Amino acid sequence: MKPAPKEKRNQPLDFRSEKRKMRLLNAISVTLFNNLNQAICVGTHSIEHQPILLIFNVW
Structure with a gap:
């Protein structure tokens, strides 16, 4: 059996790298x-928003 063409073999890797780039x-x-939020809202206000932004970072 001949191995699959290189284009077909590399396709899943390309999708994975695209996902990684997007993440x-x-x-x-x-x-x-x-950082922008902390610069604008100095003090306790920026600390209130940090946990919300961290959830998006994990997603």
Whole structure:
């Protein structure tokens, strides 16, 4: 039996890397938003919002 063409074999890996890129982008955007939120809302207000943003970071 001949091995499958390279394009077909690499397809699942491409999807996995795309998922990883999206997850990384999401984590970066949430971190940036968290930093922005802390800069704008100084004090206890920013601490209130931190747990909510951490949930999105895990997702």
